[in-house]
Amino acid sequence: MTPEQHLQEIEAFSRRYRYDMDYLKEFLHASPKGYEKFANFRPLSHHREFLSADIYWVSKLAAMQVADCGACLQLSVRMALEAGLDKSLVQACLQGGSHLPDKLKDIFDFATAVAGHQDIDPQLEERIDTILEKRQRIELGVCVATASVYPTIKRAMGYAQSCCLLDVDFSV
Incomplete structure (x- = not known):
């Protein structure tokens, strides 16, 4: 181009x-x-081939909250809603994942730990192994890793906003 x-x-x-x-x-x-x-x-x-939409977007929103808490998160919310993720799941993600169904809570916690370079609890690791196939774990890794690229570039260029959660707009 x-x-x-x-x-x-x-x-x-x-x-x-x-x-x-x-x-x-x-x-x-x-x-x-x-x-x-x-x-x-x-x-x-934006690659999604093997993950369900809910797992993909819960992972993306979890990772984006680790990487950024401003405009990029708002963009991810809009994109998740546009893709059809239920508003209640988006809201649960923005509230730390505590109101997500058990499987998605595990996905949220796993994605958050991966994005934050934290040790994965062995019990969570076992549950993730029952939820995701290897190719899905790879795709989740790509989803989480790429979430940080945009906010990182923005911060390096001096475009970072002060770190505060936006009043999230749920309109698509």
Whole structure:
């Protein structure tokens, strides 16, 4: 894609999700070649092949809360709702996962621990083994790992907001 096409894509995404993409515009202008490589990474951050939508989005929301507590989390909420995740599950994730069904609570806790580079409780590890096949665990790992890329780039560029939970907008 040309830089102009990337810019059009960025602006369309920004309008669709009501999300400030100035940091990506700056990235594109400062390093078109670097941005092209980043653009090739982006599909990986949305890859879902083997995970159910609820497990994928609970994992993404858990990881995003570790990586970011501002605009990127709001974006993930909008995307989860747009993908059909039940609003009550989104709300439960934003409340620390305590009101999630047991299986999803385990997923939330596992994703949070993975995102936070924490030791995994052996009992949780055993439960995760009964919930997820190896290929699903790999996909969950990709989901969690890629959640931190966007907020990390924003922070490095000086676009980080002060760390406070937004008044989350549940409109899609």
